Amino acid sequence: MPLHYLCGQQHRARSVEDHVSETDANTTADLVRRGLQQARYLTIPRVETVLVLALELEKPLLIEGPAGAGKTEIGKVLATTLATDLIRLQCYEGLDEAKALYEWNYQKQLLRIQADRAMEQSWDEVESHIFSRDYLLDRPLLRALTASKRVVLLIDEIDKADEEFEAFLLEMLSDFQISIPELGTIRASHRPVVVLTSNRARELSEALKRRCLYLYLDFPGVEVERQIVDLKVPELDERVRHSVATFINRLRKLDLRKSPSIAETLDWARALRALGIRELDAPNVRRTLNVVLKHEEDLRKVESKLGSLLSDSNAS
Amino acid sequence: MKSRLLQFIDLLRTAGVPITAAETLDAARAVTVVGVEPAVFREAVAATLVKDEADRDTFEEVFDRFFAAPAATPKPGTRFQPAGGGEKGRTLDPESTSNSQSRDRPSDRESHRLERGEREKQDGADRRRRMAYLRALHDVPLKDLTPLQVEECELLLAQLAKRLRAHMHRRQRAARRGRIDLRRTIRRSISSGGVPLFPQLRRNRPGKPDLVALCDMSHSVAVATRFLLALLAPAPHYFRRVRLFGYVDAAVEIWLQDGHLVQEGALDLYARSDFGRVLTSFWEERARLLTRNTLLLILGDARNNRRPHRADMLARIESVVRKVVWLNPDERKRWDTGDSVQSAYAPHCEIVLNAATLRELFIAVKVLYR
Numbered sequence: 078m079p080l081h082y083l084c085g086q087q088h089r090a091r092s093v094e095d096h097v098s099e100t101d102a103n104t105t106a107d108l109v110r111r112g113l114q115q116a117r118y119l120t121i122p123r124v125e126t127v128l129v130l131a132l133e134l135e136k137p138l139l140i141e142g143p144a145g146a147g148k149t150e151i152g153k154v155l156a157t158t159l160a161t162d163l164i165r166l167q168c169y170e171g172l173d174e175a176k177a178l179y180e181w182n183y184q185k186q187l188l189r190i191q192a193d194r195a196m197e198q199s200w201d202e203v204e205s206h207i208f209s210r211d212y213l214l215d216r217p218l219l220r221a222l223t224a225s226k227r228v229v230l231l232i233d234e235i236d237k238a239d240e241e242f243e244a245f246l247l248e249m250l251s252d253f254q255i256s257i258p259e260l261g262t263i264r265a266s267h268r269p270v271v272v273l274t275s276n277r278a279r280e281l282s283e284a285l286k287r288r289c290l291y292l293y294l295d296f297p298g299v300e301v302e303r304q305i306v307d308l309k310v311p312e313l314d315e316r317v318r319h320s321v322a323t324f325i326n327r328l329r330k331l332d333l334r335k336s337p338s339i340a341e342t343l344d345w346a347r348a349l350r351a352l353g354i355r356e357l358d359a360p361n362v363r364r365t366l367n368v369v370l371k372h373e374e375d376l377r378k379v380e381s382k383l384g385s386l387l388s389d390s391n392a393s
Numbered sequence: 394m395k396s397r398l399l400q401f402i403d404l405l406r407t408a409g410v411p412i413t414a415a416e417t418l419d420a421a422r423a424v425t426v427v428g429v430e431p432a433v434f435r436e437a438v439a440a441t442l443v444k445d446e447a448d449r450d451t452f453e454e455v456f457d458r459f460f461a462a463p464a465a466t467p468k469p470g471t472r473f474q475p476a477g478g479g480e481k482g483r484t485l486d487p488e489s490t491s492n493s494q495s496r497d498r499p500s501d502r503e504s505h506r507l508e509r510g511e512r513e514k515q516d517g518a519d520r521r522r523r524m525a526y527l528r529a530l531h532d533v534p535l536k537d538l539t540p541l542q543v544e545e546c547e548l549l550l551a552q553l554a555k556r557l558r559a560h561m562h563r564r565q566r567a568a569r570r571g572r573i574d575l576r577r578t579i580r581r582s583i584s585s586g587g588v589p590l591f592p593q594l595r596r597n598r599p600g601k602p603d604l605v606a607l608c609d610m611s612h613s614v615a616v617a618t619r620f621l622l623a624l625l626a627p628a629p630h631y632f633r634r635v636r637l638f639g640y641v642d643a644a645v646e647i648w649l650q651d652g653h654l655v656q657e658g659a660l661d662l663y664a665r666s667d668f669g670r671v672l673t674s675f676w677e678e679r680a681r682l683l684t685r686n687t688l689l690l691i692l693g694d695a696r697n698n699r700r701p702h703r704a705d706m707l708a709r710i711e712s713v714v715r716k717v718v719w720l721n722p723d724e725r726k727r728w729d730t731g732d733s734v735q736s737a738y739a740p741h742c743e744i745v746l747n748a749a750t751l752r753e754l755f756i757a758v759k760v761l762y763r
Contacts, residue, residue, distance in 0.1 A: 106427075126427060126436040133426040134419065141446065170559055184590050191588060279556065286444035287413055293446040 105129050112158025118150060119305045127292045137250050137271035139289035145338020146294045148274040152231035155270055165231045166217040168238035178255060180214045208259040218249060227267040236278040243285055250288050299326045310346040320357040321346050327386050337369045345369050359383050401459050408455050410448045416441055447525035450518060531752040535616045535722055543616055546751055550623040553755050558627040561762055602688045602715055604632040609693035610639040611666045617722035617748060621692050622649055624758045631762060636682060642667040644675055668693060669703035676706050687714040690761060694723045695735040702734045707741040716743040720757050724749045
């Protein structure tokens with residue numbers, strides 16, 4: 078098979094049969110493939126390769142792409158693949174160390190001091206007590222480092238966090254360790270698998286990108302999306318399933334305020350099934366379109382173009 | 394293989410993809426992990442080297458040329474042999490990207506499916522090219538923008554204004570942390586038997602200054618003014634009072650209504666700008682707007698058509714207001730050339746900022762909100 082032929086196939090998803098028939102000596106690759114299959118996460122081969130690398134090289138994985146392309150899902154899939162826990166850190170503006178890393182349990186420390194006063198202990202003793210692990214409130218990052226097994230740490234929507242927070246993540250991402258002034262440095266006993274996702278609300282710093290593997294996760298093509306619908310909503314009429322994928326793909330090419338996500342495609346497919354629709358024609362689409370489009374102006378735009386969008390989809 | 398990889402990375406760098414030494418090592422390690430099966434090899438190298446989707450096209454281009462397909466058809470499973478003769482030093486012209494994708498098809502049976510794949514690939518490439526284009530738009534000098542590009546910038550401006558709002562919001566939140574408020578802490582501790590279980594922090598209210606902006610409306614800087622006004626859209630939330638003025642040779646009050654510029658009274662847009670005169674009349678007629686809580690923002694190229702610059706008026710204004718910030722949409726190297734008198738005004742401004750591109754303008758406004 079010539080090389081350019083292989084490369085041209087990047088966007089074709091492997092069907093389930095391909096997965097089984099191919100024998101592969103690489104165990105991590107096997108693991109990932111089986112994990113994706115188990116989680117029923119259908120994707121392009123590119124994703125598979127990058128996941129294998131993330132596990133093998135023990136490097137954080139940065140996933141960028143439009144909202145709803147399945148970025149967060151990858152973290153979850155990885156956790157099921159490795160049969161381990163998922164620790165999730167949802168980023169937002171103003172997220173700080175106290176919320177992400179650790180915080181001293183002030184109330185508990187105070188109680189301790191009060192209790193010790195009655196027992197007349199020396200100051201040194203009290204001090205060593207109140208700054209010990211018992212008085213530390215673990216937040217997601219610290220929990221991921223101190224877990225007793227390898228966990229998956231999902232840092233979701235890192236672009237929403239402040240730039241300072243990003244800088245602060247660097248120590249953790251490159252050395253997998255955290256310094257707590259009162260306690261010393263805490264090193265990871267088992268390096269967590271780190272997945273960062275970003276919607277590109279802002280550019281991430283070069284330093285952060287440098288430390289990560291990079292994956293751009295776009296919406297899948299018609300073919301893959303069709304297979305996803307087949308896999309997740311098999312009860313729907315086959316013809317409708319196919320028109321759904323084609324129609325959604327057309328929608329994404331329009332200039333909409335919010336392109337429909339894969340989850341919304343599936344929601345729509347489920348809605349159509351629940352309504353017992355057997356043909357995707359204009360009245361049916363109009364009835365259910367609000368499952369897919371959540372902005373008034375998007376709805377109006379698509380409704381005006383409904384005729385051409387649908388007639389095309391029947392032709393192909 | 395190792396040296397081939399290094400050559401490839403070198404070529405990528407020449408093509409403008411930033412790659413550090415650490416990433417080179419990553420790529421090498423990645424290759425040892427996944428082997429050299431072509432499709433996998435490509436993705437592994439891409440994941441370790443290309444950290445921005447906008448660079449992906451360049452990568453594909455260089456990759457295809459460097460690891461060109463072998464002439465003979467190897468059986469599936471044969472190890473991938475990179476063909477010799479990397480085209481080192483050859484300049485990559487972006488036009489050829491699309492051409493390189495139309496190659497002969499391997500077989501008729503599969504060609505249909507392949508075409509579909511190519512079409513999807515093309516869509517992705519279009520999107521990427523658009524992303525790279527919009528990113529580059531941030532750095533185009535404002536005066537070189539075509540009318541179409543100005544329209545496109547309007548879209549970006551909405552995003553930037555949103556970012557500014559987030560930035561300000563963050564600053565106000567940050568101000569909520571601070572020193573212990575002893576009185577409130579003790580009052581609160583009564584409910585826990587006198588033990589200060591819930592420390593209360595003193596609330597720092599960030600001051601809300603007044604904003605007065607003087608914007609040049611003449612043709613030479615029209616685009617910059619338009620963009621600045623868009624970026625000032627969130628300002629009313631973060632300033633106590635916002636007053637905008639447009640000037641050419643006289644100043645009139647302006648404001649934005651539903652994205653349109655409304656002005657009070659007429660302004661001769663074709664007059665020759667005379668900032669000296671504007672300053673004088675502003676001082677005489679609008680002095681009550683200028684208090685020690687006022688932030689005065691001036692946007693202009695300081696080209697006064699050889700009329701008296703009246704920097705003394707600006708000095709007088711400066712002594713009254715909190716600070717004066719000047720944004721100059723001219724490139725820095727053109728300041729004080731021709732009829733520009735920037736350096737006459739500069740000593741009376743707290744800061745003079747460059748705003749020749751959209752990015753610079755954004756950074757300048759961010760400084761202003763600080």
